[in-house]
Amino acid sequence: MQLVKTLHPPKVKKSSKPIDRGIRNIDSYTHLRGESLYVDDVNVREGTLHAVVFDSNCAHGKIKNIDYSKALDLTGVVSILTSKDVPGENQIGGIFPDEPLFAEGEVHYWGQPMALIVAETKTIAKKARRLIVAEYEELPVITTAKQAKEKGSFISAPRSFNLGDVDGTFAECDYIFEGESFSNGQEHLYIEAQGAYAEPLENGNIRIVSSTQGPTAVQKTTAQVLGLPMHKIEIDVTRLGGGFGGKEDQATPWAVMAALAAQHLNQSVKLILDRHDDLRMTGKRHPYNSTYKIGLSKDLKILAYEVELLQNAGAAADLSPAIAERTLFHATNSYYVPNVKSTVYSCKTNLPPNTAFRGFGGPQGMFVIESAIAQAASELGVLPSAIQEANLLEENQEFSYGQVATKVEAKNSWMSAKEKFQLEQAREKIYEFNSNSPVAKKGLAVMPITFGISFTNTQMNHARALVHIYQDGSIGISTAAVEMGQGVNTKLLQIAADIFSVNGRKVKIESTNTTRVANTSPSAASSTADLNGKALVMACENLLNRLKTIVAQEYKVDEKEVALKDEWVYVAGQKTDITWEQLIFKAMALRVALTENAHYATPIIHFDKSKEKGHPFAYHVYGTAIVTATVDCLRGTYEFDSVKIVHDYGKSMNPGIDLGQVEGALIQGIGWMTLEEIAYAENGRLLSNALSTYKVPDIYSVPKEVEVLPLETDGNDMAILKSKAVGEPPLMYGIGAYFAIQNAMKAFNPNYKMKFHAPMTPEKVLLGLYNQ
Template identity: 60%
Template sequence: MHNLDAAGHVRGESQYLDDIPVQRGTLHAAVYASPLAHGKLNGLRLEAALAAPGVVRILTAADIPGENQIGGIVPDEPLLAEGHVHFRGQPVALVLAETEPQARAAAKLIEADIEPLPVITDPRVAHAQGELIVPPRTFRLGAPAAAWAQCAHIIEGTAESGGQEHLYIETQGAYAYPTEQGGVRVHSSTQGPTAAQRHGARVLGIGMHRIEVDVVRLGGGFGGKEDQATPWAVLAALGAYLLRKPVKLVLPRHDDLRMTGKRHPYSSDYKLGLSADLKLLAYEVTFYQNAGAAADLSPAVLERTLFHSTNTYFIPNVQATAYSCRTNLPPNTAFRGFGGPQGMFVIESAIAKAAEKLGVSASEIQRRNLLQEGDTFPFGQPAELCNAHACWQRAEQAFDLGSWQQEVDAFNQSSTLHKRGLAIMPICFGISFTKTAMNQARALVHIYTDGSVGISTGAVEMGQGVNTKMVEVAARTLGIRSNRIRIETTNTTRVANTSPSAASATADLNGKAVQLACEQLRKRLLALAADELCIAEEGLEICDERVLTAGHPVESDWEKLVAAAYWKRINLSEHAHYATPDVWFDQKTESGYPFAYHVYGTAAVQATVDVLRGTYVLDAVRLVHDFGQSMAPGIDRGQVEGGLVQGLGWMTMEELLYDEQGRLLSNTLSTYKVPDLYSVPADVQIEFLETEGHPRAILRSKAVGEPPLMYGIGGYFAVRNAIRAARPDVAPAFSAPITPEKVLMALCAPRPEAAPSTVPTAA
């Protein structure tokens, strides 16, 4: 089925937050944010702003009727700064004015009296000073301390990965208006409508039942709107609640860039032990996560780093420790992969370093250590229906990896100005929220008397095609055509207590709920048909709108059946609840069965480096991906392409930079490079692994949102391998992104053997 949103997007008809018609009397809001990264907030000078044209009111922490708190996992984040500021860009005041330009101009007139305090931007410095968001976590398997003695080779090192800006096309925003009896309705560009509702209620000091959050769709989220859409929704709600007027708040791009958190940068130490025949025997790793100034989702991100610290390999002895370090940067947050990619970059770096030291190819080590059916992850869950080998073998076969490597070697033999690198990147990603309780969803399905169907779920459409998938599930379950089905907005009054649309799990969780609801409705309608037709229910099936008995169409079609059901007073609505079975996790022992299943894949990435300039081209990515039985191959392929390119961007060109005072330097698209049409590999081939899929995946169609991002890690190693083809004597530090500047510096590294001849000798 094609993406239902495609035509609307192309014609410009799809409705985003900024397209909602604005009511008369709407006030426009602008945020005044802290100009310093850390300090004591002694006071605010608001007079000039208050006197500016069009300004109606300026809200500060003192105006909050409820609790000034929007922290989720840890209550450590005020909505508006009070007493102290902890990062540049932290919201301090909200200007409400008649027009948007007036609000923004007035916000510039506000001044804060801030006594500067020391600024920390480095997670290792924060760790050394005891600035931790939560206590550290350690996952263990086997007996790593004892295992080192058995290792023929031990390598140690560090790896750094940078942050990443979400750069959703639609910036953060919300539009709130008062409803009767002191309620507020909020339109928000959020992945988590319930989070906005819950924190709105907390800040306003009212019940959640008085706040309705509605989401049509998002112009991208990528995790950036899982938690961090909340402040803007709550600020708009606060204005609407206090002034009893509609309030619209949309962040200008520059504000969005400097005020919101990003992917967590990580700095990590690793130690890897191998046997003589290249089996990974022991792995010790310590992660220092740069959490920013408040917890946000950092503890959950940290946990997922541990879950993916061994990627798709079996290592019998593991000790992985992770620290969430508090710094004076905007609180970092969910970003596609959610800490998993950071963990996987470290083990891939360790393998690359081992390969270098032992004079073998990294792919040799990778291949020999892939997970096998029944192998245990370092958190106790066994690998089941494991496709690690199947993906690798299919890739070897489909892309003839052996010959490909020979071609690259031959090219490098004959070319001096350009060098090529090939890297293999196998992935494994766990599907489920790691917080077990979040793995639940509900769906509300109405069949109207004309046979049309309206469905509400907790799923938020953000370009990933989840609405199309929900239609597919309902159409298949009810046995009707998809054009009879409409997916309604995501609304907290129709479907309550939703988990955010995140963790790649949205289609699974909400789709299973839709399936359950539709199965109930179908059962009822078939019972009616059986009654009417005096035949056994078991022989009946609704199929493509005809009610079949033993394969033969009977009189009653869908519309007639629905109308008959109504007149017989049969319930044509259903509200179903789904909770993923079997998943659990025990934080005391750091073990359990946290994931419904895993998604596997293997990518091969080729890069060509210009040896004189340090620039490079990512030539080709060919990959085999474990989609299960894809219910929407077009959408799923698009998700893999998008994830891949986003991962390549993170690993190669997107360099997020803050100065020592916590000021974002890469604050425009001229200083922060994201992949564009010209940097996408010209040759991208995506093979669908043939499998049965997984029963815990909706219609056996596996989750596809996050896993492909990690193919991008292959881009890093492809470029690095190309550097090493030019300079086998250089071992560039494992520091992502591998920008052209870093490539050039590696290529120009001094040659030790050349040094003496350039030293002038005394005659």
């Protein structure tokens, strides 16, 4: 069948490169060459001013007086803005309105913003900051969650998830163990510090380039503070130099401050935090103090588990209540426990408001139950893996929050890792090594993970996509997805290129912009690719169907017989002489819409907070890691010989990117569990305020061998193209590093009583090795 050519499209250059289905990260080239653009790379308007934040050097106190006179007299200082200059509400709190943009009357943490210095250069603004003198009437300081609970200082009411009869079941348990654990905070240490550039436009509009994971949150809060409607504020994000949750909520104040200054001065303003300012003023992963009680039967089944978790929220809510909730969701990790009582308190302290961090409270909850299992195993004289394996989640078992587990891969991943990595042989080799090595000892730990995918706040699980097909056949895509190194732009490009069957070079992923795609959820909860990708699929398929209709009508065939393949039109399986570009030309001539806007909302999920029951997750990600460590028992130092993982990718749409996410999350998790120790003085001042006092994993800290095998599975239809979320779940594999070290210590000192106080720094190892 030949098409009768009634139209005469322009000549176009054909793509010589075949469709690349296994595309590499599209940012790799510009990253390597240093050409990728971030906030600090924006071409600024002539006369742009620079801002520096003046913050509190008192953790809790009444503001008696602040003298700005010397700073204002400094040549080059244009203005100093305080709460008195806010035309709208001096409030940036998201969940609760408990966080002022600038302190008023009192300060509640060391590093709390009090004013914004705007000057001709950043150097002048920083010099002016040193000239400001603040006087305080100091008040009592709370730095730990335990202190906060004792004083009744809370962000919100406690929450509890319950299943079965915990109290009654403990009376029937053969073994009961009780203990406590502590997991410290963690600094995000994104490569690109917090920052924003605000530019006043005509008619009172303001455009902000922000380093944020949540453009809509920045837009909404800026409008609130400036006393403007949201449509007057435009937020644009090209990419972030890392986020890890630290820019989900805490990117907002800096953007708001820059916009406030731009509004007041009618000039563009740039505010980029220095690393030390960022470390001092921003919140971290939440530290948790926890107590637990675990009951087992003689056959090592966990019959009952009770846990109380004290979350150190800091001085304001930020995202702490939502993070506390996620801790409850993952309090039993990969295990089925028929009787559970888990309670979390969000404790208010005088630290910077702690915030989202990869895992969003889940890792803290998982660490506690793994500690409980480790203690039980130690006291019973069995391997922790014996208890772990005996209690792995199975199909149709119920989580403590009411969701029934389906398509469960917990045992599949465990048994795959056990077999493929020859777990028993590995144990025998370690036993042989330890028997012949008086100084160095090896330890092994197995770490299973089960992590739910979705925002636990149901209403946040939605996204939109806007797609333009241009006259020459090129394609522009806008979504709410923020690229921050996780490769989401590449996956979005893959989706469009696959649906239209065009070369990826024809597809452009636009910056994330609130004018093009509005009212969106942040790029967080490992849901960015799922939500935005599903919306993009809908938009692209709607456009594709329109294009197929054109061909079907001309050929007088059913639309089902029309297909696009490698930029050519096929009818009834036969290649026509219509190229992709010619098809688009036809659509234009026939006045067919080549723009589509689609909205996706995750189905099925729901959660009733009044009952603490529901079905909050679209699906779960599973996996198992086997971690082996060697401890130098003279020095207390350690290294990781290997981490071997079987991970549930589903049907990965980009194995290269997904592998990178697993490896990166693993190392970040190991860092949290071993090296990264947040320290505050009793007066609330951050002590680990530089990379000389806060250690992160470097090339020498990375395991000598990291092997990641994909779990053989059918995937899940709720995931984009059955490719499961991969951002957060692998971080929890790092918890295994903590227990591998402890097991090596126990091999050296049989009298060592296991402790569960993370991170396991070399200092703690050395003390534990010789503890009698």
